[in-house]
Amino acid sequence: MTSQPSLPLRPDLAGLEPYGAPQLDEPFLLNVNENPYAPPPEVVDAVTAAVREATGGLNRYPDRDFLGLRADLAAYLTAESAAEGLDAHSIWAANGSNEVMLHIMQAFGGPGRTAMSFAPTYSMYPEYARDTFTAWHVAPRAADFSIDPEEAIAEIARVRPAVVLVASPNNPTGTALPIETTARLAEATRATGPDGAASVLVIDEAYAEFRRAGTPSAVTLLGEHPHLAVSRTMSKAFAYAGARLGYLAAAPALVDALRVVRLPYHLSAVTQAVARAALAHADLLQRQVAQIRTDRDACVSWLREHGFTAIDSDANFVLFGEFDDRHAVWQGLLDRGVLIRETGPQRYLRVSIGTPDEMTAFYSALTEVTGL
Template sequence: MTLPLRPDLVGLEPYGAPQLDVPTLLNVNENPYQPPEVVVEAVVAAVREAAHGLNRYPDRDFLDLRAELAGYLATESGAVGLDASRVWAANGSNEVMLHVLQAFGGPGRVAMSFAPTYSMYPEYARDTLTGWHVVPREPDFSVDPDAAIAEIRRVRPAVVLLASPNNPTGTALPIETTRRLAEATRDTGPDGAATVLVVDEAYAEFRREGTPSAVTLLPEHPHLAVARTMSKAFAYAGARIGYLAAAPELVDALRVVRLPYHLSAVTQAVARAALAHADVLQKQVAAIRTERDACVAWLRERGFVAVDSDANFVLFGTFADRRSVWQGLLDRGVLIRETGPEQYLRVSIGTPEEMAAFRDALTEVTGA
């Protein structure tokens, strides 16, 4: 028997980084610190309360959670005018992005991005039968706004996806570049409509001081959306909570394509428990920033290229045979990521002990 698999899916493998049982896991940009005990206790209490009502469907529009996410985002970014009507949430920012492509992509439409960037973007396009167009970044991994605008006007994409800080390079978009792209995409979409410009700020809390968020541009641009996640800064990768801020009409379009009751009562409770302790969790972020900057400095001292990072990872190189370096580290119990531009590797920032293990292993493998 042959299954009627879509022809474009034949032979493809599921997305995913290696999940290996080694002592030092530095490959998927996780927060290395467990949630503090005060957060764990709050989560347990919240789940216990939610469990009493699990015979009922959850709040379909989860307005309380959306209002609290809006409050956190306004405080974190300095943005104004955010409320529940301007925030959406789903099971990780992956699902948020899929909602965007379901609502604004589809057959005959194109999504666009600038490579190297997050490897899931073309999969969102594929899964929604949306065309995919990618444009190379500059040699320093920046996006040239003039070249980007020219290509957007030529291609007329329905959606442009821009990660800032970018994965896997860690580079953040200057706010002026984002502003120019937002101004230029007001009428560059299908049939003269706007192009939906999505700025993916999954790692925004790790950005260096003085790097503003695109959330501050939302009042001026109703076709701009800014995606975030609780996976990284909140040490909540296992909770699967992502969210997006945008104009109410854009959020309402995502409500049309979401599955019924897609955000469980338990997920909503867990998210609200963490938001109530955002200040505690942000102390971990400061420690990770410090460790990241120390990692960049150490790599450069030993002759490696290390890209300035506003995220919780560092892209470094260059290697004639990066696979052998990756394998050498793995043989010594350190798992990092072989991704992004050729000749580069990416290391997530771990605890001081984990980073010491990484440095020792890299020194052994390369002799640096």
């Protein structure tokens, strides 16, 4: 019997496990920041009709540049963020914002270049860098998880990264970046990249629709900064996590660079149809966003009233603690059918905001586990 040959796996991937939160069949799933409210019947009907129409042409490749979808996304962002000057050519889209980020790293990262962020933050960022052979650098956030602009600007000047990734609201802390800080970072990164070029500053606004009143979007700064990109997703506020549609707004020249590295026909005809059907019903799909904001703030208050530290959040989740053994608390909640996320800074856990019944179950289980 011949021995099986070994595979020529890249050495830096040896022993690694794929990224992903636990997928468990539990009654209360509050671990991956999903919108707990399913699309309403009107949207289901519209999507079904759109898919039926798209299916009739599946023998042909989809629209490679999907300008119709990009125009719809530009119109949505213009209305949602009071942005100016957005059109189809200033929008890019892909299969989730993860793929959008990978396109950024493929276009602007690579061997001999560095990407950086400010920790704690989204745990996929270093994987984008790894997958594109880009060096990864993190600078610490302040004790309250904010970013000190003076320290951040100094570190960017020292590192000279090709790409700077900043989540706002940040995952897993929920903290939003003040627009004044974003503007300062955008100004400071005009010539800090390789060979005197700009560093591409990416503001990841996956949870932007949940931000508190009076918190502007970085989209409003795009006209002043051609090296600024703002990433969004339909997974959260649109209750569309299963559709896999992320997008980005930026200057057309930056968008064109992403078009160079994308795979041909990367957005299927069905994905395009489903996304456009949802955008046509944006108000209806996002009807629950205000309720989620209210329940998030109530969660922060409940946790504080019961002796926990809870971080103010502009997202649809709350980071809370502090625990000597957070895994034991996580396991205790799981034993009671409540799945949350063990992620972020040590001594903390993260809970997604669910329906009122799901939040009641979380409060009850946490009370039992911690002996309140």
